Amino acid sequence: MNTNANSPARRGRPGNDRRDVILVAVSLFNQHGYEATSVGMIADRLGVSKSAIYHHVSSKEELLSAALDRALSALEATLDTIDHSAERDHVANLERIIRATVDVLVEEIEPVTLLLRLRGNTELERAALGRRREFDRAVAGLVRDADDAGALRADLEPRAATRLIFGMINSITEWYHPNGPLNADSLGDLVVGLVFGGLLPRAVK
Amino acid sequence: MNTNANSPARRGRPGNDRRDVILVAVSLFNQHGYEATSVGMIADRLGVSKSAIYHHVSSKEELLSAALDRALSALEATLDTIDHSAERDHVANLERIIRATVDVLVEEIEPVTLLLRLRGNTELERAALGRRREFDRAVAGLVRDADDAGALRADLEPRAATRLIFGMINSITEWYHPNGPLNADSLGDLVVGLVFGGLLPRAVK
Structure with missing residues (x-):
């Protein structure tokens, strides 16, 4: 994904990088709800035309899909921090997954907020909720391993x-507030x- | 409030007690969203006519208001369990408010779910969120007192x-699941x- 502000795609169409379009869309979805957000509203917020948006994505649904994939991929990547060796420290694994998840929630707060508010009204939403359940199951497995x-x-x-x-974490x-007094590490x-x-x-006894 | 299935009001209009109307409305609001729920859908779920609903409430907004008031009144009543005496036990106060709040969440799960999902899109919603913030402030005060x-x-x-x-509690x-293996006391x-x-x-040392 092209995130460089000086990239050719960005230079030609300011504020109209695919990644920017997704982030603005997520912010509007969270503020107004997915149904109540139009591609026109996303274009207005970016200061571009609707056709500039359709240069990057074919539909509003593609923006929802990309935003949910962004949240889910970041959450799934936290599982890479886990030690699966026979001599693993279960409590250290829990600490790793907790810290990594907190980091994702802070860094990807808008996409994760969107994911956590999904109700499963469409096939796309149900697929995302299914992926979320898989992640939840993997994390529950770490707690169960520690308990066992x-x-x-x-x-x-x-x-x-x-x-x-x-x-609690969600x-x-x-x-x-990402710009508040508590940074991700302190949190x-x-x-x-x-x-x-x-x-x-x-208790000290 | 009349909750007896054999009450005169209930006998005359089956399933059309004001309290039943509110509970069915809350359930549909949570399932489909407030905007997407019509008075006709509430009437259908109760098996009565729309005019039977309007016998009890003047608008869909009145149902939302009553549902939010139900959640907020139950939460606010948990503060009655608090000991404000000079010799109070701060940790016991925290335990009381936590247990009472868990009880409310279990007993009033649908109205509280509705309250917690509010975004403040209307004056009514903002008023409910204001009342919720007052409650949150009172609870935060108990934690601060214990900390002090x-x-x-x-x-x-x-x-x-x-x-x-x-x-975590919310x-x-x-x-x-109220009918699952964990009852309110165990929770x-x-x-x-x-x-x-x-x-x-x-650690035992």
């Missing part, structure tokens, strides 16, 4: 705990601290 | 931690366990 290895508290039901933890898209520290140790100090 | 009293881990930023914890509306135990102690066993 005895690395987690024995009194917590691991499946519902996984849902709660990733509900909520970042609802309240986090990752906070999430790992809460998920592993909770709010209360460890 | 030294009852929480010193290394966690309390404002972002509050967002994460209530992001996620219940996205995945919890409350799990949430309190995770929020206070995290996933990892306390």
Whole structure:
């Protein structure tokens, strides 16, 4: 994908790089809803004509598909951080996936927000939700592995705990401001601290 | 509110109690979106005429308003569980608000889901979001009080931690099945366990 501002494609049509079109579309989809967003609104926001948009994509649906693929590919790539060796440290694997997921939510906050709000109204949305479920299953498998290895508290039901933890992480898209006081690393520290140790100090006895 | 299936109001107009109308409307709003849901669809689901619906409410907007009020009133009532006395136990207060909120999310899952998905597109929605922010502020105050009293881990930023914890709790509306294996009390135990102690066993040294 061509992201260089001085690239030939960009030079000829300012603000009309395929990647820019997708990012503007995602932002409008999140603001107004997919149905209520028109290609004309996307063109207006970019300051170009509708035909300039159709130079890059054939339909509004192609923009939705590209945006969801962007979110899903970034989430799926977090699984590459996992150590699958026999002597793996299960808690370190959980920490890696949590930090990598927080990074994706911060860096790709608009595409991930779009993904998390999908209801599965069309074939395209259902396919994206299916890919999301595969990712969720892989992450749940990491929690289960850690639980099976005895690395987690024995009194917590691991499946519902996984849902709660990733509900916590996904909520970042609802309240986090990328230009606020908390950067992605500090947010990752906070999430790992809460998920592993909770709010209360460890009792000193 | 009249909830008895054998009540006079219910006997005369089966399935057309005001409360039933609101609950069916909420369910359809969550399924199809508020805009895409018509009063005709609500009447069809209840097996009554549109005029039977208008016997109870004057507009679709009144149904939205009643549904949001139902969610907000239930959430606001959780604050009644809080001890404000000088000798209060801050951690016990947090546990009370967490358990009471989990109960509301389970018992009023459809109205709360509707509330949590609001984007503030209309005056009515913005008013509901304002009430929700007041509630969130009251809860954040409980976490801050506990933090000020030294009852929480010193290394966690309390404002972002509050967002994460209530992001975790609110996620219940996205995945919890009221007829599944986990009842509200067990879910409350799990949430309190995770929020206070995290996933990892306390080190025994």
